[in-house]
Amino acid sequence: MREPVELRRQRIMAVVESRGAVKVSVLAAELDVSVVTVRRDVEELTRAGRLRRGHGVARPLRDPAVTGEMPAPRGSEQAGEGGAVAIVVPERHSYLYETLHGARTVLEESGIRIALHIAPQSAGAERPLVERALADGARGLLIAPRWRNALSEELDHGWLADVGVPTVLMERRPRPGSALHALDSVCSDHWYGTHLAVEHLVSLGHRRIVLAARDDSPTARTVRAAFAHIAAARPEVEDWTVVLSSPNAVPGPGPSGAEPAPGASPASVGPALDLAALLRERGATAAVLHGDVDALMLVQRLAENGVQVPRDCSVVAYDDVVAALGSTPLTAVAPPKAEIGRAAAELLLHRLSGAAGASGPVRRTELLPELKVRGSAQAVTPTTD
Structure with missing residues (x-):
């Protein structure tokens, strides 16, 4: 599914505002879209008064290279003098881009310059970006590592535990006992989000539920583990199973390869998941689907196989990035993505402030997701003999 236009333009704005003048060809390469698409976006952003356009270059409205000025950051007396705050997020990750923009809002309001770094999908891509940012004088770090496998x-x-500047993990929970256990972090409570999905379906009378989920991110692994724990503990749930939502949703590529997820159905690794057949096999009436793009594609395939949502199968998506945009708007668990970014940025500003208590205890903050009900799940219709 194509990235929404406004989200792509927000990414363009973030890069231009953090770096100054950027070539259109460079933007196209980093966003993995055509030069024509980026040129059109830059023209629209220029027309809207959000940036300036040069010969093959996009510039921020206030470009130090042109004006010869570098205004002092607002609020620098609170945040401390120094370089930019580096933000590192994976490429092509709409979920975490919402988190990025939440952090950006807080930092810009505090007059803090942002240096945005987009990590490619290759294993270990974050480290050289962080090292480059530190060499450029970054005084703080907000990072959401991809972590496709353990x-x-x-x-x-x-x-990462020894970068030497205040660091906050965004939407990542350090493994207990690890070297990062004592690192500040802000993330969603995905156990609670999974609970909301199961609770909603159980309240509608569903007793046989399938989870089709990715297994290539910390969020996905948490959702899978939480679902298994919650479903097994609910006496109302008569049958449940966990399968991969997509053949490319496995932990690879990465240092440990692309092994199937633990507990995944062998049929779900390789060929596309036949969710309609799985529902018939298990007698399931409901499914929780992670993430949104996979959920929309699975719902489309259900329709192609004569299974209508929610008439024949109730669905709850997990992520709520594009769940509302399907031909059948999907009820979805919505982690507080932008709020995660804002809370992480506020915590980092606290560490940078030099105020009393700024070097106090490590903080591990969790924010609760919400359930957005849109009608893709309905009560079970009693069968008659």
């Missing part, structure tokens, strides 16, 4: 996370523990 080994990727383990390999990041040593260097």
